Amino acid sequence: MIVPAAIDWSVIVPILPELLLVGVAIVLIGLDLFFPDQRQLLPWLTIVGSLCALIMVLGARPAVGFGGMFLLDGYAVVFKTICLATVIMTALMSEQFRNLIRMRQGEYYSLLMLSLVGMLLIASAGDLMVLYLGLELMALPIYALVGLHKQGRWTSEAAVKYFLTGGFASALLLFGMSLLYGLTGTTDISQIAEAISVRQLAGNSAMLAALGLCLVGCCFKVAVAPFHFWTPDVYEGAPTVITAFMSVAPKAAGFALFGRIFFFGLPHLHDHWGPILAVLALLTMAVGNITALCQRNLKRMLAYSSVAHAGYAVLGLLAGTAEGMAATMTYLVIYLFMNLGAFAILMLLTSADGSGDTLDDCKGLATRHPLAAAMMLVFLFSLTGIPPTGGFIGKFYLLKAAFMAGYTLTVVGAVLFSAISAYFYLRVIRYMYMNDPVQQTGLVASSGMYATLVLCLLGVLGTGIFPGSLLNWTVALLAGL
Template sequence: MNIPFTLPALGPIMPEMLLVCMAIILVAVDLLFPRKKELLSQLVVLTTIGLIVMLFKQTPAVTFGTMFIVDPYAIFFKIICLFGLLMTTLLSGQYLKIEKINQGEYYSLMLFSVVGMMTMISAGDLIVVYLGLELMALSIYCLVGLLKNDWRANEASLKYFLMGAFSSALLLFGISLLYGMTGTTDLAGIAQYCLEADILTNPALLTGFALVLSGFCFKVGAAPFHFWTPDIYHGAPTTITSFMSVAPKAAGFAVLGRFLIMAFPESQDQWGPIIAIIALLSMAVGNIIAISQQNVKRMLAYSSIAHAGYALLGLLTGTSDGYSATMSYLYIYAFMNMGAFAVVILLCTKGHRRESLTDYKGLAKSNPGAALLMLIFLFSLTGIPPTAGFIGKFYLLKAALAAGYTWTVILAVIFSAISAYFYLRLIRYMYMEEAPQQFVTHYSPGIIAALAISAIGVIGIGIFPGTLLNWAARSLIVF
């Protein structure tokens, strides 16, 4: 019997395929030229820039049935992920030498995880969402455990793996319920069937929805699914922490947004309040617990929980304004968080990681440049004008207010004010305390580039927000 088979159009999936090829080539390059570690990072930087250009030129398309969707929404998030990869690669060269991470597979694992993210961002089918998520998560589990002689890294890797497996189980259970109730895993198909069969308020369907939502909230690190974040951010190599706080988070939000608006567009009034509660919990937990942290990486971990809460403010509205606010916020967050981590990495030297808050005492005297940059990034994370963080938060709050979530917005502003305490405390340490010891920082070209890009991004978007906001507004899923 002849089986009719036509190859699906491969054009839309070309960036992902190129990235897979590059990841495999990197393993081979590492094998053939073991002494030239710089070659690997240079190749990654070139590939990433090439792919970003390629993505800008991509035209919307759907391929593999409806499993793989390339729309401006997907392209926007893919560029955030690639940007995260680019910045992490720039930061990695110096850090890998200091921590003596010799594995060349470091870069290819990062590339593979970005392939996973890009796939899940484009996924129009829950099976592809799940597989992309696993592809992303598995690579990151390995990357977190790269510092094999550090017990914190081992603990982090194991914890992440166990909790990740648990959250995947929740997600899969939810997907199986949705599939059983609707007979399809296609996102648009689910929405259509729910309308036709009128099962939108069926408790079994809602349970499936809640389980899937929990799985995604785990991936973006929103409370009450945040417990993994501090230990893992603390234990992982700092470059990987910065990568994790930007790229997988953006991918998680992209999938969550697509899932909500494509599969359950009709029940916004039901999931809106649930997400509002999750957002408020995240802001409360993140901002309040961050106050008691003594380690910069842990503090930034809690701050990333809080920022996940802010970003959810846009999604819960279900409106195009809200979505574009979340999208631009994630982009801005990528700039400012990468910048803050770049300074943390800059201060890290052989034998002394300088991750404690007290290590920042008197930094303004010994390293005025690093202190000034950290000041800008912390101001932006707090949301003080004229930095980009202010613009991002402003539009998020405005969108949530317009959708009628007044109390959510009021509480969000209060939590945001609380966050100023621990961000500004670090600034006080840097500018108003005496340094216990002096040290010289080493600026490698990669770190200079990363710092410059983030600083220009944070200030540039803060002063000229129009370009980014317009781009985000144009990149929405067609409602």
């Protein structure tokens, strides 16, 4: 008879935030089921739970758990912070959408939590298995969230489309991972990097196939062209609050995945994936920015704009340097504030049935609600990349990192596409400030919405005017200090 060894409970210390969130998710379902009168507690429970997890993550010491499968390093901390902050703000904004999700509040918040756990796992993954596990845990709840609003015109289509492309991308990624395992004999990411260097697998054709498959899978997840086709339809079809969430948190998690595989796992193949990513980044910026020019639906425009921003964020990754990785991470932090802010204003504009998100609807917003218009102005200039907003600092850091790594032409291209993007961001400002309003009704915002807007505004201006501490934070965490 085998006596099981005593369990060393200290191994769970690094994953305490994840465990907490799983617990919160279960409590959320229970609360919804058994205490339907207490539903107004759901968002607050979500927020408090995420906030506790955020504090735990920020206060945690670097640690390795489960034999190197779970890494709580600086890299993980930054991405976890982004995802947790996004969920907190999404929960704050959700109050505005209470009517829309009235029937399924319990599911809504618990799915949000579970997806969050998946993202945190991706950020911390030290092993391909954990990486894939996190990816699926993140993606499955989001498929459901996209289709949550059953009466919406496009939601079912969006959900199915997202599910199919997402599943396809996961399959490709898994195929690539299995090839990596076959070639190196391990699923541990740091050991893969070591094996490639020691056994000189860089030129191996099977290795290149693995690289290609992983690349395509990752590109699907962060919506890098030409693998972005699902983005506009899904973003437009999903409830706006979910779109806001999806355009930031899963994207950041996608970049965490990207970085874990390419920056940590395949640095010796940088000669191969660097130039490919440079071309893809340019293509993404071109597709995102040029297509956004001809959108009259704001939500769809922001969807294409988020495609373009994935292109900018790739600039840091493709540099293959620590500075580049830090730049991408910094950019994602800033992007969190400016994109959520823009979506929050869009949510203010849209009525409960999801209509009212075209350019014409923001006509004369400066007269209807001067404060909302002024905030949108800041977010849009930040998305364009004009100082003194955070968007400029983030973009500058990315351009500098890519430039220092020798991608001069990519940088020049990025700069020109950035100028093109100014046109459609400015068009919104034109409609807000330089046209007379068609509707005279005021806008109603919940207190959670105000809180989100203020947080986003402070974030955008704070990172723009005092960017030093943010930059030092990402650089120091990445260097493992």
